[in-house]
Amino acid sequence: xxxxxSSLQNFNIEMFQEDLxxxxxxxxxxLPWRKxxxxxxxxxxxxxxxxxKVDTVIPYFHNFLxxxxxxxxxxxxxxxxxxxxxxxxxxxxxxRNLQHAVREVVENYGGQVPNNPKELEGLKxxxxxxxxxxxxxxxxxxxxxxxxxxxxxxxxxxxxxxxIAQPKTKKLFESVTREVISHEDPSSFNQAIMDLGAxxxxxxxxxxxxCPVQEHCQGYELGVEQQLPIKSxxxxxxxxxxxxxxxxxxxxxxxxxxxxxNGLLANLWQFPMVPIQEMSLELxxxxxxxxxxxxxxxxxxxxxxxxxxxxxxxxxxxxxxxxEHDTREEEKVTFVAEGELNFYPFPVSHLKIREFL
Ligand code: SF4
Numbered sequence: 001x002x003x004x005x006s007s008l009q010n011f012n013i014e015m016f017q018e019d020l021x022x023x024x025x026x027x028x029x030x031l032p033w034r035k036x037x038x039x040x041x042x043x044x045x046x047x048x049x050x051x052x053k054v055d056t057v058i059p060y061f062h063n064f065l066x067x068x069x070x071x072x073x074x075x076x077x078x079x080x081x082x083x084x085x086x087x088x089x090x091x092x093x094x095x096r097n098l099q100h101a102v103r104e105v106v107e108n109y110g111g112q113v114p115n116n117p118k119e120l121e122g123l124k125x126x127x128x129x130x131x132x133x134x135x136x137x138x139x140x141x142x143x144x145x146x147x148x149x150x151x152x153x154x155x156x157x158x159x160x161x162x163x164i165a166q167p168k169t170k171k172l173f174e175s176v177t178r179e180v181i182s183h184e185d186p187s188s189f190n191q192a193i194m195d196l197g198a199x200x201x202x203x204x205x206x207x208x209x210x211c212p213v214q215e216h217c218q219g220y221e222l223g224v225e226q227q228l229p230i231k232s233x234x235x236x237x238x239x240x241x242x243x244x245x246x247x248x249x250x251x252x253x254x255x256x257x258x259x260x261x262n263g264l265l266a267n268l269w270q271f272p273m274v275p276i277q278e279m280s281l282e283l284x285x286x287x288x289x290x291x292x293x294x295x296x297x298x299x300x301x302x303x304x305x306x307x308x309x310x311x312x313x314x315x316x317x318x319x320x321x322x323x324e325h326d327t328r329e330e331e332k333v334t335f336v337a338e339g340e341l342n343f344y345p346f347p348v349s350h351l352k353i354r355e356f357l
């Protein structure tokens with residue numbers, strides 16, 4: 001087992017690199033952001049790939065690059081347009097941070113994505129993983145790009161039993177990567193580890209018999225690969241119930257509202273949501289009148305659905321409602337024709353609710 005400060009004594013780094021890079025050369029995944037080493041494309045792809053599967057990202061990546069092909073195009077775009085292009089991908093702060101950072105690149109670095117760690121890590125939304133991915137993949141610098149997948153692969157390869165849920169463990173894996181990374185081709189090395197984790201050394205049932213680096217793998221040799229990595233349990237996911245109201249006015253337009261400009265799903269649009277705890281229809285109507293100044297008549301519940309975020313779950317109870325009387329002083333909600341809903345960026349949960357229209 002390797003702990004902090006110990007060496008890679010019995011690990012043949014040169015042979016490992018040769019086996020890994022030989023396999024990668026013959027088997028690498030054909031991904032659109034690998035067509036060239038444009039740092040802007042690498043950056044966009046790495047932000048999209050956070051918490052999101054490759055197959056989901058590919059069409060978004062094409063669409064995003066078509067709309068915002070350069071740093072300048074993204075920097076000058078309207079935020080609502082950017083959110084619209086991100087609609088359905090989730091974790092929308094990624095899109096806002098990306099645009100914020102790209103604007104900094106235009107203002108401070110003449111539109112050139114920085115090629116050094118200090119400047120890159122000063123940009124919003126760029127953490128140690130994304131920084132390492134951009135520096136290695138786009139600029140061919142021997143920098144570690146360590147995420148959960150990379151920690152899993154190296155946990156098994158080197159029989160490391162540190163808890164990967166602990167932030168400090170990442171540092172250990174970064175120093176391990178610095179020792180084993182190819183200095184001739186760091187770009188391929190990091191991408192090869194990512195591909196190995198995605199296709200062979202998968203979370204459940206790693207395909208060790210097909211693994212190109214099996215003869216270097218200490219976890220496999222000891223028969224403990226299935227027990228690695230060690231990951232302590234994360235906190236319980238909190239459930240919050242809401243009534244979601246699909247309110248129509250006399251013109252058959254539908255009420256939508258924009259979320260606040262900070263916090264969860266900031267600036268996205270949604271159908272009005274009432275936080276309910278055992279609320280009757282009447283209580284929901286009264287709550288809505290008190291908060292929005294609009295009298296509504298609720299119908300029976302149409303459906304419910306759960307939407308899981310990393311730290312909480314929305315339990316959404318969906319109701320149709322009719323606007324009966326409008327005494328609004330401020331425009332908390334906007335009424336739009338059903339066909340116009342498409343012009344507004346919605347989060348995934350409310351895109352699903354649109355199916356009930
Ligand atoms: Fe992963 Fe198995 Fe390969 Fe080891 S031998 S790196 S556990 S797939």
